[in-house]
Amino acid sequence: MAEPIAPGPLTLRELSEIGIDRLKGVGDKKLASLREVGIESVLDLLETYPRRWVDRTDECRVSDLQAGVESLVLVAVRSVTKRVARNRRTIVEALVGDGSGRVHVVFFNQPWRERQLREGLQVALFGKPELYRGGLQLTNPIVDLIGDRTGRIVPIYPQSEKAALSTWEIAGWVEDALRRCEARGVADPVPAGVRQRVGLIDRHQALKSIHLPETMADKAQARRRLAFDELLRVQTVLVMRKRRLERESRGIRHDVSGELTARLRASLPYQLTGAQSRVVAEIEADLAGPHPMHRLLQGDVGSGKTLVAVSALLAAVQGGHQGALMAPTEVLAEQHAASVRSLLQGVTVPDPGNLFGDRPLRVALLTNRVAGNERREILTALAEGAVDIAIGTHALIQEGVQFHSLGVVVVDEQHRFGVEQRAALRSKGDGDLVPDVLVMTATPIPRTAAMTVYGDLDVSVLDEMPPGRTPIATHWAEGPLLQQAAWAAVREEVAGGRQAYVVCPLIEESEKLEVASAQETFEWLTLDELKGLKLALLHGRMPTSEKEATMDRFRRGEVDVLVATTVIEVGVDVPNATVMVILDADRFGIAQLHQLRGRVGRGEHRSHCWLLTQQNADSGAGNPRVEALVATTDGFELAEVDLELRGEGTLMNTAQKGRSDLRLASLRRDRELVVQARAAAFELVDNDPLLDTNPILLDELRLLFTADDEAFLFKS
Numbered sequence: 058m059a060e061p062i063a064p065g066p067l068t069l070r071e072l073s074e075i076g077i078d079r080l081k082g083v084g085d086k087k088l089a090s091l092r093e094v095g096i097e098s099v100l101d102l103l104e105t106y107p108r109r110w111v112d113r114t115d116e117c118r119v120s121d122l123q124a125g126v127e128s129l130v131l132v133a134v135r136s137v138t139k140r141v142a143r144n145r146r147t148i149v150e151a152l153v154g155d156g157s158g159r160v161h162v163v164f165f166n167q168p169w170r171e172r173q174l175r176e177g178l179q180v181a182l183f184g185k186p187e188l189y190r191g192g193l194q195l196t197n198p199i200v201d202l203i204g205d206r207t208g209r210i211v212p213i214y215p216q217s218e219k220a221a222l223s224t225w226e227i228a229g230w231v232e233d234a235l236r237r238c239e240a241r242g243v244a245d246p247v248p249a250g251v252r253q254r255v256g257l258i259d260r261h262q263a264l265k266s267i268h269l270p271e272t273m274a275d276k277a278q279a280r281r282r283l284a285f286d287e288l289l290r291v292q293t294v295l296v297m298r299k300r301r302l303e304r305e306s307r308g309i310r311h312d313v314s315g316e317l318t319a320r321l322r323a324s325l326p327y328q329l330t331g332a333q334s335r336v337v338a339e340i341e342a343d344l345a346g347p348h349p350m351h352r353l354l355q356g357d358v359g360s361g362k363t364l365v366a367v368s369a370l371l372a373a374v375q376g377g378h379q380g381a382l383m384a385p386t387e388v389l390a391e392q393h394a395a396s397v398r399s400l401l402q403g404v405t406v407p408d409p410g411n412l413f414g415d416r417p418l419r420v421a422l423l424t425n426r427v428a429g430n431e432r433r434e435i436l437t438a439l440a441e442g443a444v445d446i447a448i449g450t451h452a453l454i455q456e457g458v459q460f461h462s463l464g465v466v467v468v469d470e471q472h473r474f475g476v477e478q479r480a481a482l483r484s485k486g487d488g489d490l491v492p493d494v495l496v497m498t499a500t501p502i503p504r505t506a507a508m509t510v511y512g513d514l515d516v517s518v519l520d521e522m523p524p525g526r527t528p529i530a531t532h533w534a535e536g537p538l539l540q541q542a543a544w545a546a547v548r549e550e551v552a553g554g555r556q557a558y559v560v561c562p563l564i565e566e567s568e569k570l571e572v573a574s575a576q577e578t579f580e581w582l583t584l585d586e587l588k589g590l591k592l593a594l595l596h597g598r599m600p601t602s603e604k605e606a607t608m609d610r611f612r613r614g615e616v617d618v619l620v621a622t623t624v625i626e627v628g629v630d631v632p633n634a635t636v637m638v639i640l641d642a643d644r645f646g647i648a649q650l651h652q653l654r655g656r657v658g659r660g661e662h663r664s665h666c667w668l669l670t671q672q673n674a675d676s677g678a679g680n681p682r683v684e685a686l687v688a689t690t691d692g693f694e695l696a697e698v699d700l701e702l703r704g705e706g707t708l709m710n711t712a713q714k715g716r717s718d719l720r721l722a723s724l725r726r727d728r729e730l731v732v733q734a735r736a737a738a739f740e741l742v743d744n745d746p747l748l749d750t751n752p753i754l755l756d757e758l759r760l761l762f763t764a765d766d767e768a769f770l771f772k773s
């Protein structure tokens with residue numbers, strides 16, 4: 058390692074500049090192996106955290122093993138054999154032992170164990186011994202190769218058989234690296250005040266304790282500190298981005314006391330819910346202010362987001378600007394256009410061409426399906442200001458689309474747009490005036506996840522449903538017998554004058570296959586299960602006019618059962634529909650099932666949702682997603698379950714990439730730390746917007762974030 062020239066503590070950048078070949082025992086071959094697993098510098102090595110720690114104080118001697126009692130033994134491998142059983146499963150058997158005795162170990166379907174467990178190797182085995190043929194046997198235990206590591210707690214590193222790296226080799230290099238950090242120490246960017254408030258140990262100690270803990274409690278402290286660092290870096294970037302936008306972009310001070318929004322409210326057949334009033338007020342405060350709004354609206358299916366969105370768009374219109382609503386798919390854009398038009402029917406705006414006159418407010422739909430003369434006409438009208446509200450897909454942000462004066466943008470996000478698209482929309486503003494942006498998600502995400510994924514946005518939550526809803530009862534029907542009950546329920550509802558949806562199996566790979574399967578389902582139901590009822594089919598490949606005609610017939614009650622693909626996911630609103638049957642429900646994600654289910658339960662009658670799955674051969678395997686849907690209709694609760702089941706990887710992909718990934722921190726397990734890190738980030742950035750006084754942290758952000766993030770953060 059480099060002889061210290063500068064005497065200060067080692068920064069992450071310095072550690073990242075020290076090649077791994079400087080460590081004892083790293084020759085050309087090992088260097089290549091380490092590169093293969095992405096470890097090039099001492100920093101990479103120190104950030105290769107143990108996957109597990111074996112606590113030898115819990116160790117048990119082989120002679121003390123008892124049937125049925127989970128235990129850890131440290132043993133040497135005596136012999137290993139492999140055979141293939143009649144059912145073609147491979148069985149690897151090993152005999153292992155310590156000074157006190159021997160025990161049999163069996164691995165089913167893990168053929169590679171034969172190569173892993175070489176004779177003479179020291180291994181830690183963790184498992185529950187069973188009695189078998191008069192002796193004790195360990196079946197499929199957890200195996201950790203510990204080599205000749207000593208110490209009470211042995212770190213177990215991710216090992217790579219392919220790259221031929223063992224956990225004890227990594228442990229040895231880590232130890233060497235840490236020893237060489239001793240003299241200078243490791244720089245700590247977190248101010249002592251924050252450390253004390255959050256209860257964090259210092260970074261150098263944390264690095265030592267995560268790799269070589271004295272006790273498991275030390276290890277936990279170390280993990281907490283290093284996880285905090287990861288979260289603090291992400292939050293600092295997000296908070297800097299947020300503050301920078303606020304500082305540098307000029308927004309439109311919208312007229313929120315105007316007539317249009319008041320007229321909209323007066324025209325509604327209902328009162329706003331408390332949550333809608335609160336959120337509308339939050340949005341209007343942003344709109345009236347000098348900074349452009351950048352806000353996330355979270356609300357469960359049916360919580361009344363459309364109205365909130367329309368009221369924001371109208372605020373733009375009443376000040377002489379335009380509004381735009383961007384949806385992720387054409388179908389959704391069309392549905393939004395229909396519901397916005399119906400909400401705004403009869404609303405007029407002052408017509409500058411006619412001093413004393415008004416003209417009807419104009420809503421235009423712009424998707425890639427709109428072409429030719431119609432498209433040209435809309436583009437001209439948008440550029441001249443003759444269209445007040447534009448609704449569309451990505452088509453809205455394409456080159457060549459110009460607004461006369463874009464004031465408010467609503468993005469119906471559904472996890473499908475990223476930061477880049479939001480930025481593209483903002484840039485459609487008038488000169489250097491940046492339009493206000495409201496991002497809506499119909500699928501709530503947990504608060505701490507929102508803080509990270511949407512950490513540069515303010516958040517409003519619609520946490521109250523409009524009154525008069527009756528709860529939806531959800532049933533899981535596994536196998537043909539219970540499915541009969543579902544079809545019987547559909548017949549019963551129809552006999553009572555209600556209507557039903559049947560959602561066809563999702564086929565993600567191909568819309569064509571999906572349509573074919575929907576047609577098949579439609580025919581089968583018409584001929585068999587739902588014979589005699591009036592059925593109609595709806596799918597994404599039908600021409601818009603045909604879709605609209607079908608939806609109209611369903612709305613008017615001329616169709617009893619709408620057999621549809623997921624095109625009905627959002628926007629369809631027929632209060633008389635009280636039952637939904639979802640086929641092959643286990644192919645859908647939690648969020649999608651929840652969206653679909655939200656199409657029923659919109660009227661005064663009690664509604665039902667039937668989730669059908671094939672009989673599971675592996676009985677008792679359970680189906681956590683379907684079970685979650687049965688257990689609750691609360692979107693926020695389901696979001697927590699979803700995060701639990703899927704992990705955060707899926708959420709994080711748009712937020713931060715590359716080396717800034719969260720390695721230790723978990724948005725699920727470390728909720729309290731996320732909140733603390735966000736608070737700390739605000740404190741640091743608000744006291745010192747460009748981090749002039751914290752060069753260590755600033756340098757870490759430059760080092761660990763991607764070029765894009767950096768351009769955003771540091772260009773002045």
Ligand code: ADP
Nearest residue numbers: 327328329330358359360361362363364523630
């Ligand atoms: P979301 O977009 O959040 O899923 P919508 O905006 O489609 O929900 O609203 C769902 C239904 O609730 C619509 O039929 C809408 O007319 C109705 N609605 C919205 N706000 C209220 C309210 N305050 N009182 C009664 N009904 C409402």
Ligand code: MG
Nearest residue numbers: 308309344346
């Ligand atoms: Mg504003």
